[in-house]
Amino acid sequence: MDIGYLAYLDPFVFGGGGEMVMREVLTFGKNAGHKIDLYCVKGQKIRKADFLANKDLFILADIFNCYTHPHFYSWGLLSELISRQKYIHFDNAYVEICNLGYLPCCGQTGYDNCVYKREGKFKRFLATAYKLGIGNAVHDLNGCFRLNTRWLYRESKLNIFVSPLHRNIALKMLGQDVIDPSYVMKPIVDTRRFRDMQETRDIENLYIGPLNEAKGIENIRNLFPGGDITLIGDIGEERYRQYGDYIGHVAYSEIHKYFNRAKNFVFLPEWPEPMGRVVIEAALCGCNLITNDNVGALSFNFDIRDPSNFDNVLEEIWDMIEGII
Incomplete structure (x- = not known):
């Protein structure tokens, strides 16, 4: 065509x-x-x-x-x-x-x-x-x-x-x-990269994504008022730089390594997140998910931890x- x-x-x-x-x-x-x-x-x-x-x-x-x-x-x-x-x-x-x-x-x-x-x-x-x-x-x-x-x-x-x-x-x-x-x-998920590598999980709580209200940063702050969370992503407002263990921007090619170090992946968007592939990637890497009802990735009627569900997309x-x- x-x-x-x-x-x-x-x-x-x-x-x-x-x-x-x-x-x-x-x-x-x-x-x-x-x-x-x-x-x-x-x-x-x-x-x-x-x-x-x-x-x-x-x-x-x-x-x-x-x-x-x-x-x-x-x-x-x-x-x-x-x-x-x-x-x-x-x-x-x-x-x-x-x-x-x-x-x-x-x-x-x-x-x-x-x-x-x-x-x-x-x-x-x-x-x-x-x-x-x-x-x-x-x-x-x-x-x-x-x-x-x-x-x-x-x-x-x-x-x-x-x-x-x-x-x-x-x-x-x-x-x-x-x-x-x-x-x-x-x-569309790279299941060869995003998989549980059976490594030591030394990060208790992890968030990856833009740090702004729509993506749920205020919900995260309310859940972890003491800042017991590692944050990766671009800053929406400068005041968020002082919250938690802020790492900053990490190349997408390195993200799977952080998922494999994390026990919990936290994603609590304020808006109806259209998809949120990052949640699927974290699940495939073996993270426990702390989420809410605003995540499109969780609205499918199949197990997002099963890599075979992403074949032939x-x-x-x-x-x-x-x-x-």
Whole structure:
């Protein structure tokens, strides 16, 4: 197939969780013989002629990751693409539903006006749908972003989510008639790297990830007020640097070594974490899990400690994609 891939971030340049997933998906597709051209705002230069070239299929992924970027493709160009091309939509987070950081309402409000924007509780992008020129848009700065992006899901031949929890939040906010047909992909995990190496566990409690409120740092502080926990990741606020045993950034290639030293892996997100692959990686490495109900990785109906449950994930995804044509 001749495929176009449209995203805000180039997954072969950037290394966030969603980009790691898409890198694996696209690499598998290329190795299977598909021609895949990438059109990404950050990491490449997009030419309109290429962007609107006829393809067998377009894959759209997290295209509104930063929709106020000065070089973002216009809504008019997106509308033209969607009216002409067959596409599927990968949803790795909530950026196509909410243009605030970390979905502060947690998908619970369902109102057309956003209380978090009105009260200024979170940083927000100031560009409006009016400025971007989309027809039938809600031009209110306080309006819920999902009202402007339902068409992206509704016109897609398939909406792909990263966990049952992730799909359920989208379902609540958009409606089943908007998100279907949909598919929940199983996590892509390197089970050869993430395994129990039977080593001495000299770390009592471990957290790996960004240190911010949405990822659960305040919940962790409440559970361990004395700071009896080792923390690895980027600092969201400088005050967290003084809490616990803060190690800082560690390369992803070294993370499995820390999992194999930890007795407990702690992950208590405040927001509905779309997937949280780090929880699966910790479980495969033999950690006891201290978690809550906001972890997408734990919403699957299979044992995440069993590595066989992560076999043939990419084959299954591409079977779905190839079936669209």
